[in-house]
Amino acid sequence: MNLSPGTKLGPYEILSPLGAGGMGEVYRARDTRLGRDVAIKVLPEHLSAHPEVRTRFEREAKTVSALNHPNICTLFDVGREGDVDYLVMELVEGDTLATRLQKGALPLADAVRIGSQIADALDKAHRAGIVHRDLKPGNVMLTKAGAKLMDFGLARSAGLAGAGGATGETALTHSPTVGQPLTAEGTIVGTFQYMSPEQLEGREADARSDLWALGCVLYEMATGKRAFDGATQASLISSIMRDTPRPMAELTPMSPPALDRLVVTLLAKDPDDRIQTAHDVKLQLQWIGETPSSSASPAVAMPGLTHRRKAPVAWIVAALAVLAAAAAWAPSIIGGSRGGNAAHAMRTRLLIPEPANARLSLAAFSFAIAPDGGALTFVGVDSTGTARLWLRPLDELTPRVMDGTEHAEQPFWSPDGHWIGFFADGKLKRVSLDSGRVENLCDAPDPRGGAWGDGTIVFAPYAAGPLYSVSADGGTPELILRPDSASGENALRFPNFLPDGNRFTFSVLPRREGAFPIFLGHLGSGERTFLMLAGAAPVFAAPDWLITLEKERLIAQRINVKKGEVAGKPVTIGDAPVLGGHDSARIASASQNGVLAYWGGTPTRSQLAMLDRSGRVVKMYSLPVGEWTGVSVAPDGKRALVQRRNGAAETDLWMMDLTTGQASRFTFKPLASGVGVVWSPDGRRLVATNMTNGPADLLLFDAGTGKSELLYGNGGALFKNPYAWSPDGRYLTFEQNDRDTGWDVWMIDVDGDRTPQPLVQTPFNEGGGAFSPDGRWFAYYTNETGRYELCVRAFPDGGSRQVLSGMGTADTSQPFWWSRDGREILTDGSDGVVRVVDVAAGQTFKAGRTRDLFRADEHVIAMQPLPDHQTFLATVEVGEAQTKAIVIDINWTTALDAR
Numbered sequence: 001m002n003l004s005p006g007t008k009l010g011p012y013e014i015l016s017p018l019g020a021g022g023m024g025e026v027y028r029a030r031d032t033r034l035g036r037d038v039a040i041k042v043l044p045e046h047l048s049a050h051p052e053v054r055t056r057f058e059r060e061a062k063t064v065s066a067l068n069h070p071n072i073c074t075l076f077d078v079g080r081e082g083d084v085d086y087l088v089m090e091l092v093e094g095d096t097l098a099t100r101l102q103k104g105a106l107p108l109a110d111a112v113r114i115g116s117q118i119a120d121a122l123d124k125a126h127r128a129g130i131v132h133r134d135l136k137p138g139n140v141m142l143t144k145a146g147a148k149l150m151d152f153g154l155a156r157s158a159g160l161a162g163a164g165g166a167t168g169e170t171a172l173t174h175s176p177t178v179g180q181p182l183t184a185e186g187t188i189v190g191t192f193q194y195m196s197p198e199q200l201e202g203r204e205a206d207a208r209s210d211l212w213a214l215g216c217v218l219y220e221m222a223t224g225k226r227a228f229d230g231a232t233q234a235s236l237i238s239s240i241m242r243d244t245p246r247p248m249a250e251l252t253p254m255s256p257p258a259l260d261r262l263v264v265t266l267l268a269k270d271p272d273d274r275i276q277t278a279h280d281v282k283l284q285l286q287w288i289g290e291t292p293s294s295s296a297s298p299a300v301a302m303p304g305l306t307h308r309r310k311a312p313v314a315w316i317v318a319a320l321a322v323l324a325a326a327a328a329w330a331p332s333i334i335g336g337s338r339g340g341n342a343a344h345a346m347r348t349r350l351l352i353p354e355p356a357n358a359r360l361s362l363a364a365f366s367f368a369i370a371p372d373g374g375a376l377t378f379v380g381v382d383s384t385g386t387a388r389l390w391l392r393p394l395d396e397l398t399p400r401v402m403d404g405t406e407h408a409e410q411p412f413w414s415p416d417g418h419w420i421g422f423f424a425d426g427k428l429k430r431v432s433l434d435s436g437r438v439e440n441l442c443d444a445p446d447p448r449g450g451a452w453g454d455g456t457i458v459f460a461p462y463a464a465g466p467l468y469s470v471s472a473d474g475g476t477p478e479l480i481l482r483p484d485s486a487s488g489e490n491a492l493r494f495p496n497f498l499p500d501g502n503r504f505t506f507s508v509l510p511r512r513e514g515a516f517p518i519f520l521g522h523l524g525s526g527e528r529t530f531l532m533l534a535g536a537a538p539v540f541a542a543p544d545w546l547i548t549l550e551k552e553r554l555i556a557q558r559i560n561v562k563k564g565e566v567a568g569k570p571v572t573i574g575d576a577p578v579l580g581g582h583d584s585a586r587i588a589s590a591s592q593n594g595v596l597a598y599w600g601g602t603p604t605r606s607q608l609a610m611l612d613r614s615g616r617v618v619k620m621y622s623l624p625v626g627e628w629t630g631v632s633v634a635p636d637g638k639r640a641l642v643q644r645r646n647g648a649a650e651t652d653l654w655m656m657d658l659t660t661g662q663a664s665r666f667t668f669k670p671l672a673s674g675v676g677v678v679w680s681p682d683g684r685r686l687v688a689t690n691m692t693n694g695p696a697d698l699l700l701f702d703a704g705t706g707k708s709e710l711l712y713g714n715g716g717a718l719f720k721n722p723y724a725w726s727p728d729g730r731y732l733t734f735e736q737n738d739r740d741t742g743w744d745v746w747m748i749d750v751d752g753d754r755t756p757q758p759l760v761q762t763p764f765n766e767g768g769g770a771f772s773p774d775g776r777w778f779a780y781y782t783n784e785t786g787r788y789e790l791c792v793r794a795f796p797d798g799g800s801r802q803v804l805s806g807m808g809t810a811d812t813s814q815p816f817w818w819s820r821d822g823r824e825i826l827t828d829g830s831d832g833v834v835r836v837v838d839v840a841a842g843q844t845f846k847a848g849r850t851r852d853l854f855r856a857d858e859h860v861i862a863m864q865p866l867p868d869h870q871t872f873l874a875t876v877e878v879g880e881a882q883t884k885a886i887v888i889d890i891n892w893t894t895a896l897d898a899r
Contacts, residue, residue: 002017002025003017003025003027003042008081009029009040009042009079009081009084009086010079010081011031011032011033012029012030012031012032012038012040012079012086012088013029013030013032014027014028014029014040015027015028015029015030015037016028018039025041025042026039026040026041027039027040027041027042028040028091029088031076031088036091037091038076038088038089038090038091039088039089039090039091039092040086040087040088040089041086041087041089042084042085042086042087043084043085043086065078065616067124067125067128067130068124068617068857068859069120069121069124070145070146071117071118071120071121071124071146071147071148071149072121072124072125072148072149073089073090073092073141073148073149073150073151074089074090075087075088075089075090076088076089076090090148092141092143092148092150093143093144094141094142094143094144094148095141095142096137096138096139096140096141096142097114097137097138097140097141097142097147097217097221098136098137098138098140100137100142101137101220101221101224104224105221105222105223105224105251105252106221106222108222108252108254108255108256108259109289110221111218111221111222112259112285112288112289113146113289114140114142114146114147114221115214115217115218115221115281115285116282116285116286116289117146117147118135118140118147118149118214118217119214119278119279119281119282119285120278120282121147121149122135122149122207122210122211122214122278122281123277123278123279123282125149125210126207126210126277126278127858128858131205131206131207131209131210132149132210132213133199133205133209133210134151134194134213135149135194135210135213135214135217136193136194136213136216136217137217137220139151140217192233192236192237192240193216193226193227193228193229193236194212194213194216194217195209195212195213195240196208196209196212196213196240196271197212197240197241197269198271200237200240200241206271207276207277207278208271208274208276209271210278211266211274211275211276211278211281212266212267212271212274214266214278214281215227215262215263215265215266215267215274216228216267218259218262218263218266219245219248219263219267222248222252222255222259222263223248223251223252223255224251225246225251227245227263227267228240228243228245241269244264244267245263245267247260248260248263256288258284258287258288259285259288262275262281262284262285262288266281276356276398277356279353279354279356280353283351283353346891346894347889347890347891347892347894348889348890348891349887349888349889349890349892350394350887350888350890351600351885351886351887351888352376352378352392352399352885352886352887352888353884353885354380354884354885355380355390355398355399357382357383358380358381358382358383358390359380359381359884360378360379360380360381360884360885360886361378361379361380361381361387361409362884363379363387363409363410365410365449365494365585365586365587365589366378366379366409366410366411367379367411367589367597367886368411368412368413368420368589368597369413369589369590369591369595369596369597369888370413370417370591371413371414371415371416371417371591371592372417372591372592372593373394373591373592373593373594373595373890374393374394374395375391375392375393375394375417376391376392376394376597376886376888377389377390377391377392377402377411377413377420378390378392378399378411378886379408379409379411380399380401383831383832384831385829385831385832386406386407387406387407387408387409388401388402388405388406388407388408389401389402389405389408389411389420389422389431390402391433394888402420402431402436403436403438404431404436404437404438405422405424405429405431405438406424406425407424407425408422408423408424408429409422409423409424409447410422410423410447410448410449410450412449412450412451412452413452414430414452414472415452415453415454415501415592417433418432418433418434419431419432419433419452419472420433421441421450421452421457421472423444423447423450425786426443426444426445426446427440427441427442427443427444428440428441428442428443428444428447428450428457428459428461428470429441430472439474440474441457441470441471441472441473441474441475442461442470442474442475442476442477443461443477444459444461445461445462445742445765446461446462446463446737446742446743446765447459447460447461447462448460448462448463448491448493448494448583448585449493449494449495449537449585449586450495451495451496451497451504452472452497453497453501453502453504453523454500454501454502455471455472455501456469456470456471456472456501456523457469457470457471457472458480458495458497458504458506458521458523459477459495460491460492460493460494460495460506461477462491462737463491463718463719463737464483464490464491464509464717464718464719464737465482465483465490465491465492466479466480466481466482466483466492467479467480467481467492467493467495467506467521468480469523480521480523480526481506481521481526481528483508488510489508489509489510490509490510490718491508491509491718492506492507492508493506493507493508493509493537493583493584494506494507494537494584494585494586495521495537496537496538496539496540496586497540498520498540498559498561498564499540499542499561499592500561502522502523502524503520503521503522503523503564504520504521504523505518505519505520505521505531505537505538505539505540505546506518506519506521506537507519507534507536507537507538507584508584509583509584509718510718512533513533515533515534515535515550516533516534516535516536516537516584517530517533518530518531518532518533518534518537518538518548519531520564529564531546531559531564531565531566532546532557532566534548534549534550534557535548535549535550535551535576536548536549536584536585536586536587537584537585537586538557538586539586539588539589539590540559540590541556541588541590541594541596542590542591542592542593542594543594544558544559544560544561545557545558545559545594545893546558546559546566547573547587547588547590547596547598548587548588549576549587550570552575552576553572553573553574553575553576554572554573554574554575554576554577554587554588554598555570555571555572555573556570556571556573556893556896557570557571571896573596573889573892573896577598577599577600577887587599594891594892594893595888595889595890596887596888596889596890596892597886597887597888597889598886598887598889599885599886599887600885600886600887605625605626605627605877605878606626606627606628606629606861606875606876606877606878607620607621607622607623607628607875607876607878608620608621608623608628608631608640608642608656608873608874608875608876609621609873609874609875609876610658610871610872610873610874611860611863611871611872611873611874612870612871612872613853613854613869613870613871613872614854615834615853615854615855615856615857615860615872617876618871621656621658621661621663622661622663623642623654623656623663624663626644626645627644627645628642628643628644628645628861628875629643629644629645629651629861629862629875630642630643630676630677630862630875631643631862631863631864631873631874631875632677632678632679632686632864633658633679633864633865633866633867633873634679634683634703635679635680635681635682635683635820635867636683636867637658637866637867637868638657638658638659639655639656639657639658639683639703640655640656640658640864640873641653641654641655641656641666641677641679641686642654642655642656642663642875643677646670650670650671651670651671652665652666652667652670652671653665653666653667653671653677653688654666658873666701666706667706668706671688671689671690676688676689676721676722676723677722678722678723678724678725678732679703679725680703680725680729680750681725681726681727681728681729682729683703684702684703684704685700685701685702685703686700686701686703687699687700687701687711687722687725687732688701688722689720689721689722696717696718696719696720696721697710697711697712697713697720698710698711698712698713698720698722698732698734698748699711700750711732711748711750711754712748712754712756717736717737717738718737719735719736719737720734720735720736720746721734721735721736721767722734723735723745723767723768723769723770724768724769724770724771725750725771726771726775727771727772727773727774727775728775729750729751730749730750730751730752731747731748731749731750732747732748732750733745733746733747733759733768733769733770733771734746734747734748734756734769735766735767735768735769736756738761741761741762741763742763742764742765742766743765743766743767744758744759744760744761744762744766745758745759745760745761745766745767745768745769745780746758746759746761747759747769759778760780760782760798762782762784764782764783764784765781765782765783765788766780766781766782767780767781767788768780768781768790768815768816770816770817770818771795771818772795772818772822772841773818773819773820773821773822774822774841774842775795776794776795776841776842776843777792777793777794777795777841777845778792778793778794778795778796778798779791779792779816779818779825780793781814781816782803785803788814789803789804789805789807790803790804790807790816790825790827791803791804792804792839792841792845792847794845800844800845802845802847804825804837804847804850805850807825807827807835807837807850814827814828814829815827815828815864816828817864817865817869819865819867819868819869820867820868820869821868822839822841823838823839823840824836824837824838824839824869825837825839826853826865826869828856828863831855832855832856832858832860833852833853833854833855833856834852834853834854834855834856834872835850835851835852835853836850836851836853836869837849837850837851856874857876859876859877859878860874860875860876861874861875861876861877862874862875863875
């Protein structure tokens with residue numbers, strides 16, 4: 001089908017043709033509504049009669065629309081005019097990389113930069129389960145803003161197939177890119193010069209096939225020559241299957257050896273021997289681009305990759321290569337003696353990024369370095385929202401999951417490095433690194449940290465309350481220290497042993513003078529000594545340091561180990577980690593030889609967006625640049641309060657008018673981080689939590705003036721999270737913790753005597769508490785079945801009760817909302833999936849089948865539906881995505897001034 005200039009496809013007017021291929025024709029067009037030029041891709045007339053082709057076309061639309069990235073061409077719209085199906089995409093001005101390569105090799109700096117941008121785009125696609133399958137220079141546009149990855153015409157949703165793949169998919173045609181060499185049609189999908197061996201064998205392509213193609217593109221950019229070539233298709237295929245490209249240094253003598261080695265690894269014939277994630281390729285390219293005089297550096301021998309999903313990390317590889325020649329490395333770092341010559345060694349910081357197909361847990365203290373500094377354990381969360389322990393030896397390139405550690409949190413090591421203690425499913429547990437055996441030690445219903453001493457584990461089994469000890473082999477816990485109620489203490493938590501295995505530091509809640517009191521305890525004595533005020537629970541680092549937080553800084557404070565006293569002034573190590581200091585949680589881990597681990601990465605820059613019921617962004621709101629977190633929508637759906645993180649432990653509230661898009665500050669005194677906000681049904685008042693003065697207070701605000709008053713304070717409970725207001729505006733529900741019954745749902749008569757009453761209180765954990773619009777039914781979470789499930793019961797008597805299966809998660813309760821018309825309940829799961837269940841709530845309650853609505857994009861931070869549940873207000877990451885990683889800091893004391 002040839003569309004002449006002036007042809008209309010909906011609101012789009014065709015201007016001129018841009019290109020054509022078997023799968024589509026591309027035109028320049030004018031969007032008459034917005035007055036901008038766009039690119040329109042239409043399905044050719046001779047293929048429109050084939051249902052399977054149209055299905056593929058629709059799939060391409062869904063594929064591209066799921067991707068939002070500065071280095072990926074943006075999909076604006078999808079339409080159908082008569083018998084013509086079309087996509088409306090960003091019109092990318094510039095030349096293709098293929099056109100540029102006709103002039104020869106790129107400058108190495110440009111090749112590395114463009115390669116990094118392509119890798120970043122692939123990483124975004126792969127994390128969304130999408131494989132491009134036809135990466136080549138003709139599908140990369142070079143623009144003033146950077147490289148743009150084009151044409152997902154051959155991409156498909158990988159879903160859960162993974163590297164092993166589902167059944168093969170027959171290609172319908174080749175990519176619609178102009179000037180493609182040797183593009184095949186049939187069962188082989190892609191362009192031969194950049195096609196991986198497994199694709200040529202007819203096996204299923206996965207993310208590693210894209211990385212092969214990226215290796216070919218990198219080689220061609222750096223040398224001006226194709227990695228594989230041949231006079232015929234047969235000779236080309238033979239070259240790909242058997243040959244090794246000429247070393248890049250022979251063609252470009254000044255090319256960095258690290259780049260040559262990276263390309264060689266990407267072009268491994270066996271997919272298992274390649275680098276396994278685009279994210280790691282990006283990190284290596286960024287390091288190569290930042291390394292001075294890289295062309296003169298010796299080649300780095302990377303260990304062979306023999307297992308699936310091996311993921312080399314640039315920072316590890318680069319640092320180990322440099323340090324291999326340093327005399328101080330062996331005695332002072334991994335597995336070295338405690339008395340090594342660390343003072344003369346070079347400080348080195350390594351980044352441990354998120355593993356493939358998982359994300360780092362952002363929960364309190366979710367990682368720990370081994371006693372000898374040679375391995376790291378951390379909590380990783382998979383796509384189902386299940387947390388497990390991962391183990392990353394620092395002399396290996398890939399972390400591995402530790403079986404049997406489901407729902408793990410807050411890990412810590414045994415002094416001999418043979419066990420890892422952790423908490424899961426209301427228990428204190430340990431896992432053997434020698435056998436993999438997991439053992440239950442004792443109960444820990446709501447833990448806040450543990451530490452392993454000389455045969456004894458000290459831990460906090462409750463969010464509020466005492467510290468206990470138990471034998472490292474398990475048994476009956478013994479109470480060792482209580483909070484001093486006369487001093488207003490509520491909780492002792494996050495212990496950490498000194499080297500003698502008998503004395504330990506711990507933090508106390510609530511705050512005092514804006515910081516947490518830190519004490520030194522002694523096993524068997526019941527005594528404790530005040531040490532300092534700090535922003536987080538400290539950890540001991542050899543030879544005589546406590547690592548903690550102070551005024552947005554990561555600091556080291558000397559301690560006289562013999563006397564148990566702090567000495568001198570704190571010394572700044574660096575800026576405070578992006579995550580840390582919440583509720584006194586430790587922000588670092590230290591080995592016995594002084595290797596540190598702490599949160600790395602960059603702060604999130606976020607904005608406010610409106611999503612539709614498919615999770616797609618339909619509108620963006622302008623807010624000042626900052627780290628915007630939670631949202632709370634007013635009952636009329638016209639206003640919302642948005643939380644802005646201000647430092648490690650403070651939050652501001654801003655009011656957003658969703659009709660005009662205007663935002664203004666609502667609070668002028670900072671609240672504590674993690675604040676919860678709930679609107680009254682008439683929208684005139686709201687309740688928010690505040691912990692800046694100690695235990696959580698519930699503050700009642702006038703939504704118009706911002707003036708506040710205390711609704712409910714202290715009351716013996718450390719934490720109070722408001723959840724919902726009853727439809728008549730009388731009662732407010734909130735979550736509150738209790739040492740004996742865990743988390744419970746409470747209710748307070750806002751306009752009455754304001755005396756809180758337990759609404760749901762059992763030995764299990766309950767949370768939430770939302771009313772049906774008519775006030776007859778009440779929904780809340782409970783873990784009485786062993787996992788958190790949503791339960792609905794009659795209000796106020798609770799006589800009739802029903803559990804909504806499939807609306808909860810194994811790890812923790814999640815936000816849920818009852819629609820204004822009372823016909824459905826939505827929940828935002830820990831796995832990122834928004835689920836919905838249709839309900840009928842009248843004299844009786846009936847629930848339909850739970851179904852998935854959409855999976856939230858990884859850049860969505862928090863969201864809440866508007867009252868009609870047709871759109872969602874969300875805070876989303878913008879610009880450069882937040883880097884989530886753990887820093888390994890070796891010989892960090894060399895950076896301190898002599899003091």
